[in-house]
Every structure is written in C-alpha cells, then in structure tokens.
Amino acid sequence: MDIERINDNTVKFYISYLDVEERGFSRDEIWFNRDKSEELFWEMMDEVNEEADFVMEGPLWIQVQAMDKGLEVTVTRAQLTKDGQKLDMPDDIEERRKMFANEDSDAAGTEFDEFEPVFNEPDTKKLEYTFMLSEVEELVPLSRRLQYVPIETALYHFEGKYYLHISFDDILHSDEDIKDHLSVLSEYLPPSSVTIHRLEEYGKEIFKKDALSNVLHYFG
The missing domain is CATH 3.30.70.1950 (Alpha-Beta Plaits)
Structure with a gap:
C-alpha cells in the first residue's frame, strides 16, 4: 500500500485489489459488505497511522475513488470549532482545493465532489x-x-x-x-x-x- 501525507489534516493512500485479496478480502466484499469494508478501512488506517503518523482524532471525511487496479482513498480530519462543532465541507471548489493543497506546494490539490462513508460504489451493473x-x-x-x-x-x-x-x-x-x-x-x-x-x-x-x-x- 502506498501512502502519501498531504498535510497535517489529510492523508492519501492507494491499495491494489491484489493487496486487498492478500489481506483476506474479496473485491465484492469491500463494495457490498459494510462490515468487511469497514474492517479493511480501519486495518489500512492502522497502517497509515504507523507509517505516516496520522492520528485519527474526531470525525473524518473519507473519499474513495475506484481505479482499474485498486482504490485511492483520501482521509481528512474534520476541523472543529472552539465549541467542538464539526465544520462542514466547503461548497466552493476553490475552498476545497485549499483544504487539500499540499502545504509544501503552491499547486492546487485534487478536486473532490463529495465525501462518502467508507466504500460506496456507484450504482452500475456488473460487466x-x-x-x-x-x-x-x-x-x-x-x-x-x-x-x-x-x-x-x-x-x-x-x-x-x-x-x-x-x-x-x-x-x-x-x-x-x-x-x-x-x-x-x-x-x-x-x-x-x-x-x-x-x-x-x-x-x-x-x-x-x-x-x-x-x-x-x-x-x-
């Protein structure tokens, strides 16, 4: 699994379907069995925490992108107000870019349309x-x-x-x-x-x- 630390609040990692299978999960399980998908997610997050020192505190925004040979997962710690309320994801795409921009670079980050809990595959027929x-x-x-x-x-x-x-x-x-x-x-x-x-x-x-x-x- 490849791990990239974007900034203090965001980490991105890529896992191949082969790696998923070697961890004891099938491709169908991670899409259609919520318990299995959550088990895999937290197993990966434990590895991310060890390698990237990304501590899971508070609510998380999770975005999963299905690719030809694996999954690209982006996890962001939600920012909290002083009274402990979670800040919503900005509606403006430019604000989202700022949130996901690498702190060591002036380049804009990846655009994200929405954040879904764990793994939610689009409603497409199996081909x-x-x-x-x-x-x-x-x-x-x-x-x-x-x-x-x-x-x-x-x-x-x-x-x-x-x-x-x-x-x-x-x-x-x-x-x-x-x-x-x-x-x-x-x-x-x-x-x-x-x-x-x-x-x-x-x-x-x-x-x-x-x-x-x-x-x-x-x-x-």
Whole structure:
C-alpha cells in the first residue's frame, strides 16, 4: 500500500485489489459488505497511522475513488470549532482545493465532489465475470454457441486451472442480455472469484482477447 501525507489534516493512500485479496478480502466484499469494508478501512488506517503518523482524532471525511487496479482513498480530519462543532465541507471548489493543497506546494490539490462513508460504489451493473475450467477444449461447445455474441473474452492459466474472463459492453448489452448470456455460460462453466487483476499479475496469458474465437479456430 502506498501512502502519501498531504498535510497535517489529510492523508492519501492507494491499495491494489491484489493487496486487498492478500489481506483476506474479496473485491465484492469491500463494495457490498459494510462490515468487511469497514474492517479493511480501519486495518489500512492502522497502517497509515504507523507509517505516516496520522492520528485519527474526531470525525473524518473519507473519499474513495475506484481505479482499474485498486482504490485511492483520501482521509481528512474534520476541523472543529472552539465549541467542538464539526465544520462542514466547503461548497466552493476553490475552498476545497485549499483544504487539500499540499502545504509544501503552491499547486492546487485534487478536486473532490463529495465525501462518502467508507466504500460506496456507484450504482452500475456488473460487466465483468470470470469462469473456471480444466482444459481449453471445454470451451469449444461454448465458443460455437456464443460465436456471434459481441463480448470480450480473455483466457489465462493460473495455478493449474484455466480461467475465462468475460467483459460485456454497457452500450451493446442490456441487463437482460447479460443475464441471458451468463445463463448460457453457467451451463458450461462454474463461476470463479479470481479477479482479472490477479490473473494479469500472476497468471499465464493464453489469449488476451477474442479467446472464444481463437479457441474455436485452433481447437474447434
């Protein structure tokens, strides 16, 4: 986990999804299980406190940005008035920039639109799935059945198994389309919780794209 101390009140840290998994959490857990997401957050904050000497006193503003291969989290201690009341986040973006500006630099800080408690993922449909198989040839009948379906597919070998990663296009595929295609996929292959980030990092790439078409061409 990479940690950056912005100023006395703000710290920013980045954690990869691989690191999240190595800590015993799944990607779905941190988005949809509040207890697990809070457990991970406070575990990371303990590490931040040790490495960046960032003491957690009083209310905190937390902003989480989901990135391709991990999470960027910004935590700011809320400023309190003399009577102990929490100051609200400024509505003016320039004031927000001042709050998050590095004290050692004249450059403006990152713009933040809002602060959400722990991890709140936008309401978007899931577009990526992973399935497991033992032999590449198992994909041949599935490849024939889906050969005219416009989906992105990749194939990896990892820890003695093969993994088919499926990506749907949110423009080409409706929720009903995705449900129908997943039903077909599930007829042939069991789903897997192994993420594409782990496969890219540690797996052997067989086909980075057009996996089903390539399997049909070479093994069909």
